[in-house]
Amino acid sequence: MFVNNDANQRLCESLVSTSYVRQADEASKRQTKLFSQLVSNRKLPTDGWNEQVIESFLLELSQLDSNNFLDNCGVGEREGRVYSKLVQRRNFGLHHGIGRSGDVSADQPKAIGSSIIAKLANILVADAMKISGLQSIDSTTTLLLPLCTGMSLCSVFNALRAHQREEQNAKEDERQNTIVWTRLDQKTCIKSILASGYDVCVVDPILEKDELVTNLQALEKELSAEENENTKKIACVVSSTSCFAPRASDDVEAIAKLCQKYNVAHVINNAYGVQSRKLCVKIEAAMRKGRVDCVVQSLDKNFLVPVGGAIVCASKGNGYLVDKVRKLYPGRASISSTLDVLITLLEMGKTGYERLLDERETNYEKLKMALERTASKYGERVLETPNNPISLGVTLTSSRNDLVTKFGSMLFTRRVSGARTVPMQETKKIGDVELRGFGASFSTYPTAYFTAAAAIGMREKEIESFELQLEKTFKDFVKLT
Amino acid sequence: MFVNNDANQRLCESLVSTSYVRQADEASKRQTKLFSQLVSNRKLPTDGWNEQVIESFLLELSQLDSNNFLDNCGVGEREGRVYSKLVQRRNFGLHHGIGRSGDVSADQPKAIGSSIIAKLANILVADAMKISGLQSIDSTTTLLLPLCTGMSLCSVFNALRAHQREEQNAKEDERQNTIVWTRLDQKTCIKSILASGYDVCVVDPILEKDELVTNLQALEKELSAEENENTKKIACVVSSTSCFAPRASDDVEAIAKLCQKYNVAHVINNAYGVQSRKLCVKIEAAMRKGRVDCVVQSLDKNFLVPVGGAIVCASKGNGYLVDKVRKLYPGRASISSTLDVLITLLEMGKTGYERLLDERETNYEKLKMALERTASKYGERVLETPNNPISLGVTLTSSRNDLVTKFGSMLFTRRVSGARTVPMQETKKIGDVELRGFGASFSTYPTAYFTAAAAIGMREKEIESFELQLEKTFKDFVKLT
Amino acid sequence: MFVNNDANQRLCESLVSTSYVRQADEASKRQTKLFSQLVSNRKLPTDGWNEQVIESFLLELSQLDSNNFLDNCGVGEREGRVYSKLVQRRNFGLHHGIGRSGDVSADQPKAIGSSIIAKLANILVADAMKISGLQSIDSTTTLLLPLCTGMSLCSVFNALRAHQREEQNAKEDERQNTIVWTRLDQKTCIKSILASGYDVCVVDPILEKDELVTNLQALEKELSAEENENTKKIACVVSSTSCFAPRASDDVEAIAKLCQKYNVAHVINNAYGVQSRKLCVKIEAAMRKGRVDCVVQSLDKNFLVPVGGAIVCASKGNGYLVDKVRKLYPGRASISSTLDVLITLLEMGKTGYERLLDERETNYEKLKMALERTASKYGERVLETPNNPISLGVTLTSSRNDLVTKFGSMLFTRRVSGARTVPMQETKKIGDVELRGFGASFSTYPTAYFTAAAAIGMREKEIESFELQLEKTFKDFVKLT
């Protein structure tokens, strides 16, 4: 910006000696190369950039946005003005958000810097997802949304409807009204279905030993039944990969084949599954061998950024739904999550990201062993859930729901956050859908339990300290029961 | 946190002299009082806080979030971990976003600091809106959404549908499917209707002298017709206040009365209208004398923060739809806009905010005079639009659309951003809705024109420099025609 | 750095449209020009740069320092490593300080960025001082020291000694041992004389009406006496400009003429005098018409930066002593003050700096009127000190020293900082020098008084609030006496 053109370097020779300026030129060229490699490779840099380089990069790009032009004169209703310097600084002067009213991925004429940032973030996220195993996707079929997973699913469902209407010219009475959902007891997904105006058709899992797996028969029944009924017109099936044990990842490959067979759209809720290469391999297989219209995942849970964004993607050449989401999105959006993930991926680099994936897998094994050690001392056991590579469940032999809940708060008091206790046989109504055995994703799971997860970014120290606190908690818990 | 309890102050006496510690204690108490006044008054502080106090405040609150506990041990799937220190810093360590899966305004047990911040932002925004003139609203009927205006409108329309289904138990064939929209040629609003799955019924304005005003007769016809037809079931009317001249603000009071008469919901798109006390007075009257189910406005355009948020509000005691939006929202959301607006309002204080409102009004007059001066020199004139207190239009006497567009790019090259040129008789299709005379909000507006706006935060210097550049542009333009 | 070479701009066209990249290029060129203008003009920019541009500039320069090279491998004992990211950030990665062991202004081969920054800071400070009125100086005879005024004076005195020994080859028995000092009751200056190992010869001022002015006769006596005595060998005269009323600025022109006549070095302590064009005019005259070997001034008091630096300067062509200071300085030094003043002057620009000088003059008049209004109500009066353009004194008619002191603490309790009360006839010993009437710079000043100053950066609001608090304090004070 300042010293890396020839003329300015000549000027610098009036300040420091020529040989020093030559050195500076070389240093400056190394930076320039970082950027050219990034844009031409369209991949994560092998080694991450350091914080200062990233900050310098963002400040330079932000100066391409019109609100930061030194002599800009704004006469529109939105000119990227901010009142607070603190706000300006924390946003690096990138005030125009992303997208335009016509398309959330469109370049903004007033904000070239922001536009480049958005493009790069998209490219790097797509590359990171490929590294995780989603080989078939592509930056053109990957969309970073400044919405969380739930709102993103909602946008996908809205896009499905708009697609049917606008592209397929569905008549009033052909319009789809139902989404089939393989049950997963977490409110977000079901709420996103209801929020977008569809009815929910719940398919409960089946219990195989300890594990809850996809009930493919029941699912097929719903899909095949469709043709015979008038009122239930299925818009899509929503399956899930990442979830709390003892629920396993859905058999997304088998579901994809069924969807293909019955010509029904298939949306995979891969919330925090990008962090697991195992889950990504499953989705990749589903995309290759069956029908997957799009996959939705959280930005924060997979890429260690603050809550706020999600990724909608599809396999290359099959991006119709992703495109529809992009174009249906009304108006601009915050650049905040985009910025956070761009910074993070530049800083991680490929090496850093792969190390995190590796560490997570190691931590899963360590966590499992820690849980087994502790559980066995108190007559409990770790549930066998081989198809859930992230979350682990441990039985809590007590039929008193209040005590089970108490176990959770005892852990929380000991500064353990995120353990989830599931009592037996609770019932919950979400919208007009009633779910028995809520929490377990199953009406009659035979035991109460708690879960713990080996999520990306967990430190080994946390496992150690968790084992310690769990031990203490069990000791106290035994006295209560 | 550190030196404002008695014990620590005693300890400080081992470092500096007692009388100095006493001074420090007083300084510390003044800070404590800032917070107690804020929370007990539930209003903007009269004078703004300075940047350092705000930063200190945010850092202190963020330390109440579990991810920042020194000895936290996280075993959940979302623990607020971030990889990059740069990301952490720009988010003040507030990584958990806002809301819970059940309610976007719910407190988060893992993130007390974030929860308090979200509550305070909501309270201050509500107070600022009252200062602008929306006296009937209240922090309980005000909802800050981390979504832009378009997506927020979309959420409102989804909430209307859910309300009809869940609270009113509408049967399949009674379900509403149409939204009546007083035309405003900006893609966002109409896209938000389509995205939420409704059909659009467009009510064109009528031309009164230069100005485009609400066609109340046509609107009433649509509303009354409803009872007689089977297919068109009206969910709501969407009116707009802030808009590009020569369209005037809708007569929201009259519309509200019609909505009350025909028992139809009424949503006001008040995009950047909070900055105008005139527009707020109109809405206030509409809320008092007719039916207004909710009002939606942009956060960034009204409060000088980066793009990313919106506010949905209703009059006190009439918050059913705001509540429904809050509860229907699936999952968490980014805290980013919340943080930006909280920082901004704390820094502005009431005095600062009122000064901005005043300055904007003055600027409107100055801008108008500048436009009149320049236009008259070139045989053009400022369109008379007394009911649009923000935007101004100037005729461009040329029937060649390419030249009209050229005028815009000539201004942009001269570093004037945000001027909007509107050629005659363009047609645009959005979804399946065709709009003739697109840009003007009217099929046959009799002249091409350009617009300029006196938006909040505009500096007087910008008006001066705009006049200068406009003069030059006209001079060049004349040569072309 | 990143997008402002041609190759990278071509690459950007793969991300955003070509016309947008062209825009970005123009924006980028405007930044490049800022730097080229700065270096080629070697003056303050007319209008200040904004914060973001400055930050971007510093980050870019810091990347020219070897510790920030991406692949640097350090095997020295000082490699600019820092442990804390927070420390790194607040120093913009500039860890090598300034200077080399041989010369505090020398370029550092490992730290080109820091070297350029140091050069620019020096250039801008010299320009600002010229704007204040020191027309004869030059960036080559101006030295920014990361030492406060006192330590800088000390360095000057050391340099005088080294000059005598090394350049003039003074023999053991010819070595100078005494510095003549026109009394100014502030400990720093006299301590700096003692610290550098000289004896002090005090020349008291004389009282002219209210004002204490230079006793030129007494001074000349000391200088002329020198030749006759063996023990007292005068190294230099130290005069002062800025000081607390009722002491006036020394008559530096007359002193300079005496020094020329008697061939004695003359050092001017211009501590906070750069902010006053009147004082600078006096120094300029002294430099032109008599002998001034160097002028020392504070960085923080004149340029609104944190405490930490000082400036040593001399008129063009007469930089021998400044050079000696530079070369005698043993080792490197902190870049902190250099950085602070560079940021500040870039942000101020010439316009901003001149406005501050103007405002200070206006504030002096306002402060004087405020003091006159209040003093007259309580039977006190403002001391007439026409030759002190910054500080003002107000009589305190009380012979009880404890009450006079109490007046000061009453003001401090009312949040007035910096008022200085001077009781009568106190005596203080500094080193082996005893000063009677300490505080007043005079043994027998006829009244107690307090002082207040119109310093650069004071806001009008502070004068108003001071008047208010002073009024209240007088009211209470009257009750005590």
Added chain:
Amino acid sequence: MFVNNDANQRLCESLVSTSYVRQADEASKRQTKLFSQLVSNRKLPTDGWNEQVIESFLLELSQLDSNNFLDNCGVGEREGRVYSKLVQRRNFGLHHGIGRSGDVSADQPKAIGSSIIAKLANILVADAMKISGLQSIDSTTTLLLPLCTGMSLCSVFNALRAHQREEQNAKEDERQNTIVWTRLDQKTCIKSILASGYDVCVVDPILEKDELVTNLQALEKELSAEENENTKKIACVVSSTSCFAPRASDDVEAIAKLCQKYNVAHVINNAYGVQSRKLCVKIEAAMRKGRVDCVVQSLDKNFLVPVGGAIVCASKGNGYLVDKVRKLYPGRASISSTLDVLITLLEMGKTGYERLLDERETNYEKLKMALERTASKYGERVLETPNNPISLGVTLTSSRNDLVTKFGSMLFTRRVSGARTVPMQETKKIGDVELRGFGASFSTYPTAYFTAAAAIGMREKEIESFELQLEKTFKDFVKLT
């Protein structure tokens, strides 16, 4: 500050639920405890604080400085005003520097926060030095100076003179004029002697095998001779510990005994020796068994902070010279280095600091092996210098000085910084002192060589990459010779 008193917590209950507020209270108390432990233990915290806590801590303390009071009204000549927000932010609003005109360690009435910070930094630095092995020192005999090592030595020499004059009432003809210096070819130390006005008496080392060690005989001769001569009156002996190989650390214990015997002051230049427990043990022995008046060391080289500060210390109960330095210091000083080291030590904690000391020792062994491996391939060898625990020398068999120098620049081009090549038989004059064989600290060192150091904070990766680059450089070098 905000939420940690009872009243404010009650108010928070109006925002979030009571149980959450209780949690917040606990979190807040944990922070409060961090501070109380720090102040009451007066030691490094066992585990370091995280960045956010430190930032919050500094912001809170800075709000105790009067310039940050919300309603302060300043009428002094120095009120801590800054122009630039960027400057303010990077200094955390701590603008008053440290010290007062009377004492650089004195509390500042206008800046309590800064005063507490300065005290804490001093305490923590003293504790870190004890951890390194300087057990006899104490925070009361430790002084953090915002000056580099050279200027700090200069202050010590000035203090010695002032002590002799003021406390011992030395007559004119008894005044000391000479400092005995055990030669170390680095310009800083000798320049600091000259700058403070003393003559230098150089004591060359003697060569023992490869190593250059203290010539105790020659030293004793100088000390004993003193009594007989009139002109040379010795103020002190300056010895050095850390230095470039092949010079060894001085035998400070033996020197201390000589100084005691001859009643001469002894100043140890321990520049970057705090990082080596071996060197600290030697100094500790010297303090216990002989005379050490004070020890001076660099802040940046030992504690991984930017260039700018130094530490002057003495054993408990023997702080007379440290006190004199403190009191002689004329005026205030920058808080910058104080802040940097406080942040750093809080972030390191005891654990982090000890780990760094350990790693450095391991790195020394690794570096040595890497040098041996490479040197032996090219017929060179590592010099045996068992008494230099930081720096290592490798022979360069070439009598051509230009080639030796070339070797250094070849390394630098390969991004190796800090390697130092020493040709044979260069001569340099510093002030009036001529040093033959400059660079080697010895007139006739038998070989040219280069040095590399295992300094604190070096990463293992740097050693690996150094070995690689060294190998390449030797390969090219061989071709030249």
